[in-house]
Amino acid sequence: MPKSSGQKLKLLYLRDILLKRTDDNHGMTATEIIDALSEFNIKSERKSLYDDISSLQMYGLDIEKIKSNTTRYYVASRDFELAELKLLVDAIQSSKFITRKKSMELIGKIEGLVSNFQGKELKRDVFITNRVKGLNEKIYYVVDTLQTAISNDRKVSFLYMKWDIGQGANIVKTARRDGKRYVISPIWLCWDDENYYMIGYDSEADKIKNYRVDKIESVEILEDKREPNDEIQKFDGAEYTRKIFSMYGGEEFEVTMLVNNELVGVIADRFGDDIFIVKENDNQFRFSAKISISSQFYAWVFGLGGGVKILSPQRVVEGFKEHLNSVNNNYSADNNDN
Incomplete structure (x- = not known):
């Protein structure tokens, strides 16, 4: 039968x-x-x-x-241990650039990798209070398109968005450069400070720039190949992200800083544990690193209080002083309307 x-x-x-x-x-x-x-x-x-x-x-x-x-x-065993999947779920739920809707979709798919009983353990509500979740549902397709362009050595074209204040004091999204499309040779995708970035070469400006992936819209892969230059060929992602603060690039300097010993962990986290340090005295050490100077770098130094002092170059020292003066002026008696 x-x-x-x-x-x-x-x-x-x-x-x-x-x-x-x-x-x-x-x-x-x-x-x-x-x-x-x-x-x-x-x-x-x-x-x-x-x-x-x-x-x-x-x-x-x-x-x-x-x-x-x-x-x-x-x-008895599966491709993923339950603890590994819990880690993935927590990362998804606490990620700012992944929308709530997509978070639940991804978690639902992860639950399919374990038993029904274990799946209940993955439904822990760990959304971080006051954490702003992303609003751009298309980001996953943007990432896929950018990765494809990088793999196929192609340029991309896209609109780069920004937030503006519209009529009625509401916040609206508009395209930068009056809607003129960006044409960039994508090099790398990376995660920094809870945001996804595309690192790319801008041939018009003849420099490498950073673009927030969640602000990229209408991305297209072009037939043109990426720029065949040394900037792309010699690009080192790990070195690049180590010297860039909050992905806002600026002019690069070899900066020397004096640091209190108790902050050695902070320096290692930021610049790597292989950084060369020199003992200054029993309480302090100094080190040098290539850093792209921006207001974010100055804010990082300021946030460490008196534990870090910029020694050189003088241009960076003066830039930090100007940054402090600018902040101080915002709170001066003459500018305080309240």
């Missing part, structure tokens, strides 16, 4: 049942498995069930059994 279509799919249904309804803490007896198969109109007997379980084990599914009053079968 020919097998029904359901019987032909018996092994696949059995695999799904074991993956979704069992784990280290939840097993199923042969009777329970036979009942579960019947939900899909598939008949099974104990002997054939044991043969099917053996076939799945030979295929590579890690099925174990516990013997007590009854014998229970369960999937």
